[in-house]
Amino acid sequence: MGQAESTVYHSLEKNSNFSGPELLRLKKRFMKLDKDGSGSIDKDEFLQIPQIANNPLAHRMIAIFDEDGSGTVDFQEFVGGLSAFSSKGGREEKLRFAFKVYDMDRDGFISNGELYLVLKQMVGNNLKDQQLQQIVDKTIMEADKDGDGKLSFEEFAAMVENTDIVKSV
Template sequence: MGNTVTTFTQDQLEAYQDCTFFTRKDILRIFRRYQELAPDIIPFDMTSNESSQLKIPVDIIENMPELKENPFRRQICEVFSDDSTGDMSFDDFLDMFSIFSEAAPRDIKTVYAFRIYDFDHDNSLGKEDLEKTLSALTAGELNEDEVTFVVDKVLEEVDLDDDGCLSYIEFEHVISRAPDFLNTFHIRI
């Protein structure tokens, strides 16, 4: 009876519920998934302050089954880690799963998709960002001329202010017309 392990305090669980699209049960299931990735690093008891400083290295995170085949796995890890290294605390990991959950609204998913595609972190999707995105999406099957052609066509169609890149507003406009976006921007737990 007295040997029950407490993973989180009630306050921690309530805070996680308030900041995510998950129930307590979901949060504990995601924590088990997180802890299983690196049991030698992550303890079962996360009630102490030190435990929130523990991080799982990006190499482990990006090789978990939910991300392993995603061509943007490194970008995803870097966007969701609080220090942009890709190494993730449980808070980072939970945020990632929350945004990729089916319950997350389109507008929040759009913000994160934009950040993932913004490889150079300049708050716009320039030609190089679009080329990297296209190459990742097509698994490198297009040659350089084909990539350039497609990127030029995208900019011609979507770059409303003709500045040679897509602003968040222009990107959001494109995503709002993409019916499959919500179906593809999620990870099941």
């Protein structure tokens, strides 16, 4: 491992929820996913991960991992994205990842339209568009404490606070 690579690993170990040996295992996994050897994973390579391929939110996950918006995920972004899912990842870190799933334009808020689009990806045609919009409107109305028509991270966290999902995190 060269000096530059060693510095990257040290930084990742310090700023992620992974130990040095875990990072080495992740690097091996990353290199297997990087089929073309480009040093980054593109959308098609990302979708080769079985646990992601069948997920209706796969494209949102890729967008979240791709912090710089380049269209590809480098090793640092890969580690950063997975860090929230580590057993050492805290509840707030997991909630922030979930918030990012809905905050499609990365403005720090979940709008009515963003909530609708993400839920539509999850429910597909199981609900009529009008039914889904009613659910979205009701959710925003109940959770939007400051009345600005969108959800901040704090409002989102308060909304999901008592759900079974958060209790299991």
